[in-house]
Amino acid sequence: MSLLEIKNLHANIGDKVILRGINLTVNAGEIHAIMGPNGSGKSTLCQVLGGRDGFEVTEGSVQFDGMNLLEMATEDRANAGLLLGFQHPVEIPGVKNIYLLKESLNAQRKARGLGELDTFAFMKQVRELVKSMQMDDAFLHRGVNAGFSGGEKKRNEILQMLLLQPKLALLDETDSGLDIDALKIVSEGINRLRGTDRGIVLVTHYQRLLSYVEPDFVHILYKGQIIKSGDKSLALQLEAEGYEDILKAAS
Amino acid sequence: MSEQHEIEALVSRDYQYGFVTDIEQEIIPPGLNEDVVRLISAKKNEPEFLLQWRLDAYRHWLTMTPPTWAHVHYPPIDYQALSYYAAPKSASEQAEIDANRPKSLDEVDPKLLEMYEKLGIPLHERAALAGVAVDAVFDSVSVTTTFREKLAEVGVIFCSFSEAVHSHPELIKQYLGSVVPPGDNYYAALNSAVFSDGSFVFIPKGVRCPMELSTYFRINALNTGQFERTLIVAEEGAHVSYLEGCTAPQRDENQLHAAVVELVALDDATIKYSTVQNWYPGDEFGKGGIYNFVTKRGDARGNRSKITWTQVEAGSAITWKYPSCILRGDDSVGEFYSVAVSNNYQQVDSGTKMIHLGKRTRSTIVSKSISAGRSQNAYRGLVHIAKGADDARNYTQCDALLIGDRNGAHTFPYIESKNSSAQIEHEATTTKVSDDQIFYLKSRGITEENATNMIVNGFCKEVFNELPMEFAVEAQALLAVSLEGSVG
Ligand SMILES: Nc1ncnc2c1ncn2[C@@H]1O[C@H](COP(=O)(O)OP(=O)(O)OP(=O)(O)O)[C@@H](O)[C@H]1O
């Protein structure tokens, strides 16, 4: 059984049609990269999969780990093992980062019938992860993303991902805004999640990330459809030639 | 103007005078006239001085009109349609009431129990709150007796106001009305004329009250009615922490509540007064609900004395409430920490007055308002630094959190400084809980309700930190329940 199976997915915002028949299958153990020009619908796809209000799915279906994803509430999707890494993580001043980590881990443990992790074990685990992301402990006690730099926000997304250990991570441009060292740290984080029982979908504009996190498949999303799929060489080709020829061939 | 007059003018400003009610046309009961005032006093067997005091207040009240400056709207109240004296129930009436009480928690409306559960109210209290015949559940009398014995050992007096009138008339005579004069404002005058009952606390010189005093332990606390009167006196070097209210939803057939609370702190004394208010706020369409028009004032009379008001206001259809401090003693300190949450059609106009008279007096104001639904939430504050208040300092922080976009938060901070050495700081912020924030938290597995609570609790942290531990936990739960369904 595949982890994620998107069939003919159509979605609108208001009158505006954005997704026009997406088909995508992600099996456990696979890494998929989604590329495509600005405004083609990559973030929309991620948000629709995450359960964001405001989008109307007009056609198609999405199966996640055997469940009908589109019928599930956002928090249930998360608790079932879907993690959405945001292109623009929102700032939540007043809610401490550590509090978010604890609440979300406990919510997900609870959904799986597990008890709350004791504070000592939790803190130990979090400190190790913070260290591995080369972040300072002080980030734990600041408001969620509050005043974080662009790169710090992205590291924070990966920190959450590593703590929550999702079955499927949908990472929307996690590499944008990262300096060279941070890109490496984030890539290592993603590689640590990689495993035979997990899937990862990377939305990215650049080959750079894919040289650290090698994808099994690369897809090009354009005007709400996947117009071309290939292996990692497709990303290299795009890097060298740009979108023009591929888009022409598709239209 | 004498100092006393100046203070009275300051604290009671904005209230208007000049209206006389034609008292002849109404008969009792319901209705209000001098005979009713006399009747109340007589039923309570009060000494002559108190009757005169009530009558003076009543006559003053007749000359007053309700304040109109607050940011609240409601139809005029017909004071002659209210009942001011609830005669004690006859034995047979009481027996009938008792017979209709639930015999155990099994007979109580499960919805109510669910609410208690959500609020984290301890099991043994739930039964009492739900009106279960109390002796069937736990021996409240013995709990209260032990409590009182412990207090008596150190000389603390904690009893109902009516009781104190008989056991300690000299203290009542000395302090009653010394902080909130009977003619202070319309509702205070009304309260002074007809107050039903309330609490009296006296902490003698040098005594640190060995436990938190909670209205929960006051006998008959549930029947004090709509005009409650509280007086707390802390003598030199005394300390006391007083908890008022309860997070459980309180219903009352009386729509108007006009309480008066007076605090007196002598040299080096500390009074901490914490309130959790959860009167019935009316339904989701704004129908019904309690009008809570309260006058609370502390007089930091002694040098180095300190008065702290902490309040969590969650209920009532209309809240009109400005717990204030008169910082009279040199080096005295006043603090006001407030969370006021409003949902649906609730209206809140609350804040504080810090009147700096003594030298080096300091005050801190932290006001957090949370507005949801179609509610209106106003902070109204006055910081006054008198001429003689050298080196006074005030810090004010007013933060507003908006949930949804059909409500309003308003800030009316007044600052008056007559002394150039004063340092006054004011900060204000307004933030809106955004859909993006809620979605972000939900996408981490957190329910919408918890997501809102996390944001709200983060916002209120500084105030919750001031509450006694157990109260703080209950207050958090109370906000959660109050804001239920306000998102999305
Ligand atoms: N709330 C909205 N209202 C109207 N149009 C929207 C809304 N959100 C997205 N869109 C439109 O949907 C289209 C797809 O946007 P989306 O953010 O999914 O693109 P993207 O592929 O992620 O682009 P980028 O590479 O720039 O991140 C864009 O044309 C965008 O303007």
Ligand SMILES: [Mg+2]
């Ligand atoms: Mg995007």
